[in-house]
Amino acid sequence: MTVLVTGGAGFIGSHFVRSLLRSDSADQIVNLDNLTYAGSRDNLADLSGEKRHRFIQGDVADPRAVAEAVAGCDQVVHFAAETHVDRSIRDATAFLRTNVLGTQTVLEAARQAGVKRYIQISTDEVYGPVAEGAADESAPLNPSSPYAASKTAGDHLVNAQRITYGLPVLIVRASNNYGPHQFPEKFLPLMITNALQDKPLPIYGDGLYAREWLFVEDFCEGIRLLMERGAVGEVYNIGSEDHRINLEVARRILKTLGKPESLLQHVTDRPGHDRRYAIRSAKIRALGWKPRHSFEAGLEQTIGWYRDHADWWRAARARA
Numbered sequence: 128m129t130v131l132v133t134g135g136a137g138f139i140g141s142h143f144v145r146s147l148l149r150s151d152s153a154d155q156i157v158n159l160d161n162l163t164y165a166g167s168r169d170n171l172a173d174l175s176g177e178k179r180h181r182f183i184q185g186d187v188a189d190p191r192a193v194a195e196a197v198a199g200c201d202q203v204v205h206f207a208a209e210t211h212v213d214r215s216i217r218d219a220t221a222f223l224r225t226n227v228l229g230t231q232t233v234l235e236a237a238r239q240a241g242v243k244r245y246i247q248i249s250t251d252e253v254y255g256p257v258a259e260g261a262a263d264e265s266a267p268l269n270p271s272s273p274y275a276a277s278k279t280a281g282d283h284l285v286n287a288q289r290i291t292y293g294l295p296v297l298i299v300r301a302s303n304n305y306g307p308h309q310f311p312e313k314f315l316p317l318m319i320t321n322a323l324q325d326k327p328l329p330i331y332g333d334g335l336y337a338r339e340w341l342f343v344e345d346f347c348e349g350i351r352l353l354m355e356r357g358a359v360g361e362v363y364n365i366g367s368e369d370h371r372i373n374l375e376v377a378r379r380i381l382k383t384l385g386k387p388e389s390l391l392q393h394v395t396d397r398p399g400h401d402r403r404y405a406i407r408s409a410k411i412r413a414l415g416w417k418p419r420h421s422f423e424a425g426l427e428q429t430i431g432w433y434r435d436h437a438d439w440w441r442a443a444r445a446r447a
Contacts, residue, residue, distance in 0.1 A: 129155040130354075131200040131242075133187050133233060134207030136160035138309045139248070139343055141170035143204065146347035148179060152354065155179055159196040160207065161186045164446045165310040169439060187229035193236040202244040202354060203237045205230065208281075211312055212252075212274045216398060219273035226277035227284070234288045234296075242295075245285070246353060249300045251339070251366065253279045256401040263407040264300070264362040271399045295359040299350060302366035302406055306343035306425065307432035311440045312447060314338075315426075318377050319433045320440050322386045332396035334374030337403040341367045342425035345418040352416050364406040367418045376426075383430050 130147060134140040135158035147153045160166045162184055174180050185192030187207045197203060207229060209215065209222045230247070237245045254262040255269030270276040288294040305315045318328050349365040357363060374391075381388055408416075420428075433440060 128153050128201045129157065129199055131157045131159060131197050131203045133159045133203070133205045134166065136162060136166040136168060136170050136182070137206060138165070138170070139304055139346065140206040141308060142306065142343045143206065143347045143350060144171070144174070144180065146344065146351060148174070148177065150351060152351050153179070155181070157196050157200060158182045159185050159187065159192065165210075167443065167446070169442065170308050188224050188232050190232055190236065193232050194239070197233075197236045197240045197242065200240065200242055202246070203233065203242050204246045204248065204350060204354070205233050206248045207233075208248070208278070210274065212272045213312075213397060215272055215274035215277070219277065222274055222277040227280045230281035231284050234284060234294065238288060238292055238294050244354065244359065245294060245296045246350065246357075247282065247285045247296065247298045248350070249282050249298050250275065250278050251300050251302045251364070251404045251406045252401070253282060253300060254404070254406065257403055257405045261368070261405040261407045262364075264364055264410060271401050289360055297353055297357045297359060298362040299353060300362065300364050300406065301346055302339035302341045302404065304341050304343045304346050306429050307436070308439075309343075311444055314373065315376070315429065316433060316440065318380050319384075319430055322380055322384050322390060323434060323437070325386065325390065327392035328377050328381070328390050329392055329394045330374055330377060331394060331400060334372070334377070334393065336373045336400065337370045337405070338373065339366045339368065339370050339404055339406065340422050340425070341365065341418060342420035345420055348419075349411055349416045352411070352414055356414050361410070363411045364408045365411055365416070366406045366408045367422065368408060369422050370403070370405060371422060379426065380430065383427065384434075
């Protein structure tokens with residue numbers, strides 16, 4: 128089987144490429160990535176010489192690049208996206224181009240190529256804030272940020288391709304992923320790398336925002352399962368169902384690194400900040416998936432990776 132992975136030089140995408148290679152889930156992997164600030168060949172350095180992996184630099188909003196990449200592929204896993212909420216608030220233009228136009232371009236190319244399965248990587252943020260309980264796959268979509276709105280639009284385009292043209296699609300909505308190689312603008316790597324430099328850890332508002340954290344390798348295993356056993360036309364939530372308060376997570380990082388809590392710095396909250404995300408993952412758990420990493424174990428591994436790879440995250444910050 129040949130699989131096209133879009134955004135495969137980014138954080139989750141690069142982990143997924145490795146997951147496919149380790150599991151022998153694909154005979155060939157085509158990796159299409161535009162290498163924007165958050166994507167880097169450095170994330171794939173250990174795959175140099177891997178004959179089953181072919182990298183193509185290209186924009187998912189470019190029909191020619193996408194058509195070249197998807198030719199001969201059996202499945203498409205579409206990660207490529209602009210993902211940072213703060214950047215979307217400052218300027219949503221790139222988010223609309225990549226997350227909406229790019230998704231439509233990949234969908235159209237996948238349909239023309241006759242792929243057997245298209246998997247859209249989405250986010251729990253499309254459900255908007257969940258004050259209590261958890262959102263299952265039937266919950267209404269209620270995005271708050273320009274980022275979440277662009278991902279919601281992408282999900283609707285995927286569903287429209289299924290209804291109108293019969294494209295065999297699945298949508299995956301994930302909770303907050305974390306782990307090695309995550310660009311240091313995101314919450315956990317920002318907290319870790321700032322603490323390593325004895326710099327202030329910026330905490331929005333009162334810091335009492337709840338997020339559901341999922342170790343990236345566990346997420347990749349869930350996607351691989353859906354490549355084989357997911358039902359076409361369905362939406363699957365993938366989350367740990369383990370919720371943590373941002374302020375407490377920052378304190379845990381400081382404690383692990385032996386840094387003082389005086390580094391915590393409350394800053395002005397961002398507009399439209401969702402208080403809490405929570406999703407139910409019963410549908411994929413019924414297929415046999417469950418996370419293998421506790422938050423404590425995953426966070427310790429993540430902190431250790433950033434402590435040992437300062438050259439990587441310093442270079443990543445320089446690209447921003």
